[in-house]
Amino acid sequence: MIDRKFIGMTLPKTSVDVEKGQLRFFAKATGETNPIYFDEAAAKDAGHPALPAPPTFAFSLNLLAPQKVNWLQEMGVNIANILHGEQAFEYFKPIYAGDVITLQSRVADIYDKKGGALEFIVMELDAENQRGELCVRQRMVTVVRNSGAAK
Numbered sequence: 001m002i003d004r005k006f007i008g009m010t011l012p013k014t015s016v017d018v019e020k021g022q023l024r025f026f027a028k029a030t031g032e033t034n035p036i037y038f039d040e041a042a043a044k045d046a047g048h049p050a051l052p053a054p055p056t057f058a059f060s061l062n063l064l065a066p067q068k069v070n071w072l073q074e075m076g077v078n079i080a081n082i083l084h085g086e087q088a089f090e091y092f093k094p095i096y097a098g099d100v101i102t103l104q105s106r107v108a109d110i111y112d113k114k115g116g117a118l119e120f121i122v123m124e125l126d127a128e129n130q131r132g133e134l135c136v137r138q139r140m141v142t143v144v145r146n147s148g149a150a151k
Contacts, residue, residue: 001116001119002075002077002110002119002121002144003075004110006074006075006107006110007107007108007109008106008107009071009106009107010104010105010107011071011104011105011106013103013104014065014066014067014102014103015065015103016064016065016100016101016103017099017100018053018095018097018098018100018101020050020051020097022057022060022064023037023051023052023053023057023097024038024051026053026054026057026060027054030054030056036048036051036052037051038051048094049096050096050097051096051097052095052096053095053096053097055089056087056089057095058089058095058135059087059089059138062103062105062125071105071107072142075121077121077144081144081145082142082143082145083142083145084141084142084143085120085142085143086139086140087138087139087140087141088138088139088140089136089137089138089139090139091135091136092133092134092135092136092137093129093133093134093135094135095127095129095135095136099129099130099135100129100130101127101129101130101135102127102128102129103125103126103127104126104128105124105125106123106124106125107121107122107123108122108123108124108139109121109122116146117145117146118143118144118145118146119143119144119146120141120142120143121141121142121144122139122141123138123139123140123141123142124137124139124140125137125139125140
């Protein structure tokens, strides 16, 4: 069982530079066709100061950020036993090419189901731009499959 003492733990802040190429690649990979995600002139014509980040790009920020702490390892979780359970986004400000996004993650909750066969780690991640404005708050649930637990 994952120790509940980790609830409330915050991870060190980390920052990511948002680059045009990343945004275009993500937009293409997710099937986006709106030219504001590819063409700077189209983005500016639509009122954006630069290429905007496509919806759900914020998920990529955490993947692009240098990890200072292996929080799963610190909790004693075997990465071979995890599944991505759920993802939710709350948007406050757009993210644009050229932004520097600072990420702050914290463990919001840990709970189990099926007699401990499944444990759930709820992480909340705030993404702020270089002006200190909250852009996106993410809620991610990681599922940990435990062998040998009661079913």
